[in-house]
Amino acid sequence: MGKPTGFLEYQRETSVEIKPKERIKNYKEFHTPLSEEKQMLQSARCMDCGVPFCQAGMTIKGMTSGCPVNNLIPEWNDLVYTGNWQEAYNRLNKTINFPEFTSRVCPALCEAACTCGLNGEPVCAKENEKSIIERAYKNGWAAAKPPKVRTGKKVAVIGSGPSGLAVADQLNKRGHYVTVFERSDRVGGLLRYGIPNMKLEKHIIDRKIDVMKQEGIEFVTDANIGGDIKAKKVMDEYDSVVLACGASNPRDVSALGRDAKGIYFAVDFLKATTKSLLDSDLQDGTFISAKGKNVLVIGGGDTGNDCVGTSIRHGCKSVVQLEMMPKAPDARLDSNPWPQWPKISKTDYGQEEAICVFGEDPRVYVTTVKEFIKDKNGNVCKAKLVKLEFKKDEKSGRMIMAEVAGSEYDVEADLVLIAAGFLGTEKYVADAFGVELNERTNVKTQPDQYSTNVKKVFTAGDMHRGQSLVVWAIREGRDAAKEVDKYLMGYTNL
Structure with missing residues (x-):
């Protein structure tokens, strides 16, 4: 070691x-x-x-x-x-x-x-x-290694994010014929359009996809299963189906004035920038531009940080990032000992860039939006913010975040990006295949299993566990592949 x-x-x-x-x-x-x-x-x-x-x-x-x-x-x-x-x-x-x-x-x-x-x-x-x-x-060690023997079994993977790709890679290694369906114009799912180039340049994805194609995996883009393409057609043509469509249902903000123009979900903002960058090096003007605008990002996580970094590259006038929770400590507390995950504050690349460009950290803690204010044309022009504090709820007895009376103040905001996380899978896909959802709107399975209530239909990744990390999506894909392989062959050596 x-x-x-x-x-x-x-x-x-x-x-x-x-x-x-x-x-x-x-x-x-x-x-x-x-x-x-x-x-x-x-x-x-x-x-x-x-x-x-x-x-x-x-x-x-x-x-x-x-x-x-x-x-x-x-x-x-x-x-x-x-x-x-x-x-x-x-x-x-x-x-x-x-x-x-x-x-x-x-x-x-x-x-x-x-x-x-x-x-x-x-x-x-x-x-x-x-x-x-x-x-x-x-050095050529990661070159394509197609399986020498094929089983004759056909598997459809719906979604080409990290979990879908992991399922496909594992099952193809086993010798099954695998087809990956992706509703976007390019393969990669979250990796392609949810993560900016600054963190993952897209030629890195293309390099691996090329290897997977050489190994025999088929990729079909612009294929919206459950929408343009009937789920029954897929079920009839394949011996097994794996749903790996992600937790792509974004959490919204219900503040007054939410219908104002200029308010977008972070995933739409990031996707538009990446797609335009790949299509035309941002020359086609099809992306949601932050240039010259006062940007308000709602959400303090990684996606919010990506919105900050992307807005700065657009040339925004200012950027503020809201976080409902208090600032985490700078060092581990005694209540958070190693080897637990350290619950400490970190300054990510987007915040570093905002500090460099604007001279201050863009994050504002224990604060949320109370109202979006429109101009005469219906465009968002300001946001009324309010401070929050922990209080005990009289009915439930639990601690909740409540508004601090009299703490409201306005900030300029020409572009609002909602990066408040995701609520679960998009229901139309689940309905198309007839799979049950749990109380968190993720596809329902038995604990530590990946088979759904529908015969030969499995699930993996964020669609199964909820919004999580890329590495967890890969783990889910690998484990789901074992279960699919056992269903198809009666045993598995994955």
């Missing part, structure tokens, strides 16, 4: 970030990788810790600690340190289908659980992972 004394000899060092003032001039990834030698030394920091919490993927107090796909992190860290890069790739490839995605967009649950981080800086496992997969592509 690396060098026994490596964590004492070498300090944590990560890729160099391009400065905010420079990187906001384009939509490219902005990290310069370490040299091969330095990356090997970073792998040397992996301790012989005895219990590798980094790969555990345990749930502690409702939060994940360690890698959900159980990546063999200490093993490939050691192999990188000793220069056995191809073997490191082989170990990585055993547990995860798309390290080129997770090494870019995962919040590094592994690093939060790293034993080395208990009394110092954790091993930079995420960047070690990225260095392995990029070297694998460069």
